[in-house]
Amino acid sequence: MVEDRPLTSILTHFVLILGVIAIALPIWITFVAATHDELRMNQVPLPLWPGTHLLDNLTQTLFGAGLSGSQGAPVWLMLLNSLAMAMMISFGKIAISLLSAFAIVYFRFPFRMTCFWMIFITLMLPVEVRILPTFEVVANLGMLNSYWGLSIPLIASATATFMFRQVFLTVPDEMLESARIDGAGPMRFFFDILLPLSRTNIAALFVILFIFGWTQSFWPLLITTDTSMTTIVMSIKQMLEAAEQSPQWNIIMTTALLARIPPIFVVISMQKLFVQGLTETDK
Amino acid sequence: MAEIKLTDLTKSYGSTEVLHHVEGDINDGEFIVIVGPSGCGKSTLLRMVAGLETVTSGEIRIGDRRVNELEPSARDIAMVFQNYALYPHMSVRENMAYGLKIRKLSKAEINKRVEEAAEILEIGQYLDRKPRQLSGGQRQRVAMGRAIVRDPQVFLFDEPLSNLDAKLRVQMRLEIRKLQQRLGVTSIYVTHDQVEAMTLGDRLMVLNGGYVEQFGTPIELYDRPASVFVAGFLGSPAMNFIPAIVEADGVGFARRHKTGRRTGASG
Amino acid sequence: MVSFYTRHSLHAALMGHHMLKRVHFPSSPLPYMLVAPQLAITLVFFIWPASQAMYQSLLIEDAFGLGSEFVWFENFEVLWQDQHYLDAFLRTAVFSVLVAALSMGTALILAGFAQRVVKGAMFYRTLLIWPYAVAPVLAGALWVFMFNPTLGIFPYFLEFVGVDWNHYLNGNQAMALVIMAAAWKQVAYNFLFYLAAMQSIPNSVIEAAAIDGAGPGRRFVTIILPLISPTTFFLLVINMVYAFFETFGIIHAVTQGGPGSATTILVYKVFNDGFVGLDLGGSAAQSVILMVLVVAMTVVQFRYVERKVEY
């Protein structure tokens, strides 16, 4: 910075640390809740410092009975369901967006612009505004309570398609000409040249989409009734309801901890890709 | 090895015609330079021969085949681009081998050809580098190497030296010429630089506004330009023009130069 | 929502620019096969349901769901006269503005300070971006827990200052809670964009202002703020869209729209009336109105791009 007076510098760090504390507080408090036993978690005031029961809580949550009195699926299964859903959504979105961007950029064909506008329209139709009829479609296709139902309706993406379109437009034309002279057909060009050239964009998008997929709760809540299809994120909602009868906050918050570890891990460990992905897709 | 025959070639983009009735026979092993000002249609013509642009009307023959309808890869040509168009994610070796791999040559054969080309071009020690780890001159050589390994009937060059600095350009120009003579492959070379054209080509095709102004050896073009354009475009320093009127009793100067400067011939 | 690339693509499309490579592959059925998956999903799960919603919004089903009657815009007229719906509209506006203001304001201040610590900026960034990775429902759960009237840590402290916290009974407190939870989750996003915008201001501009005698605070207000105003506008639209639609999970977890309907915003009402109340026509009419709102927001954003693209 321009000037570096100690006082301003101290103030700057002070405000930032305050901000970090404010932002991290909810995460901290719920982490602390996951480290105490049930008894302690029913005494006011609740603890602000970690206890010693994290491992107990983890084993009970992951492999034990979980929340007492609940008929839910074991938490490890919910984690697997979440992982499956997040992966299917990310890979699905990336795959179909890559393919349609490739078609739109590298081919000239009748109804090309119609396709463009149809893809664009998806932006204007968030799932929240067409809940009921979309639910009906999924039900009629027999996709309730399945991984397909969880992921496929969410994988159309104008944002991702337009991002790849832009990436492809920056690939020099000579790359294609050169490949054509080398005898590469369209799909060969796509796999040998275009995919490797877009791999950081793909990785960045993957980070964002993984989080998008993992954090879905509304859609899974609607279309899964079978407890074996429960995802970890939607189970939190069910546990909150159960908490009104038996407030086992240590277990609920341990589940919450497990539910947020994977996406937070992804964000922190792939921060550069995350920021790139976020600014490229704004989603 | 092959001769190339261009017959009444025309190219239009929509309703604008950018090449008009181009004719030209290129002999086997000849080095032809297409030269002309920027935007005159040189690249378009070259890319039509390569199969990267469709032919609006007319015919292109390479060897004894009509190639109008053939895919670029089926025309047995190789091309060197102005920006080299190397695949950035592949090593030099992979760049050169890519086309051969698609043509399903054996591993041994591919390796042999790549090593040979690398030796000719003195890029043997860079084979495992990525293009971004090379200098401009080295990239240019790799682009040439990629053309050589294919062992094509025709080389096509589109301003391959214009991204190099002046000194390197002169050096590479000589090397390209020597290489072409050594391999004896029919070549078409596009440039807007008339010095490059005059020093490289067996014959020059001068293009202007989509028309072939003249097609001949450098000496013919220099001594007997077919048009004012050719006369003005070639030669360094440029030829001087004196407006004159042909009259029944001989040639007379029409008027003195506007600024009153000396108007006598000097170049 | 509408990203840079989307806006860029849209702009090119509307302006009729070539959105295609100069060279392209020869025509074949291949491109149709390539776009088929995307188009199929779009048709089946987006366009068809949306047109169903539009159609249903013109119908009234009888009480037993046996038959339905085409009533033109009666459902919309009913909504227009429904005080609950109008209240929900107003509530959504207040909710969105407050969420946007709170999260953008916090993010702006934090980014303003973070960009001053050149070396530490990335360190603080790492500590500030996690909430983005927390699912809305989960964010709701965290805040419900902290504000649990009997056990929560905040009500415990609030009691000392004489505040009796119970968001299960007090509508304003419930509203405050969902606003805080929603804003908290969005701070990370806004912070990242503000920080990037500020870091892209050339240092020389700041230095010139310093030489002119402007102190840090003054520079922030007179130089930095105006220069990042495009980002502010962009974030404003993004945050409004977020508050309108993506906060569903938070509300569902924290208050279920209650107490009464104190936190029932429009998206929640569509869901509630459709799934719980089984009022198909009314719910569909609400969906259509929401679609119009999304389109409007997209258009606003697009207008802004057009202005921006000029320089």
Ligand SMILES: Nc1ncnc2c1ncn2[C@@H]1O[C@H](COP(=O)(O)OP(=O)(O)O)[C@@H](O)[C@H]1O
């Ligand atoms: N894809 C295209 N669409 C329309 N016009 C084109 C296209 N490609 C080239 N042209 C036009 O054709 C003419 C010749 O271009 P080109 O062959 O690239 O010239 P140069 O001699 O500089 O290589 C130019 O006027 C150019 O604007």
Ligand SMILES: [Mg+2]
């Ligand atoms: Mg050219």
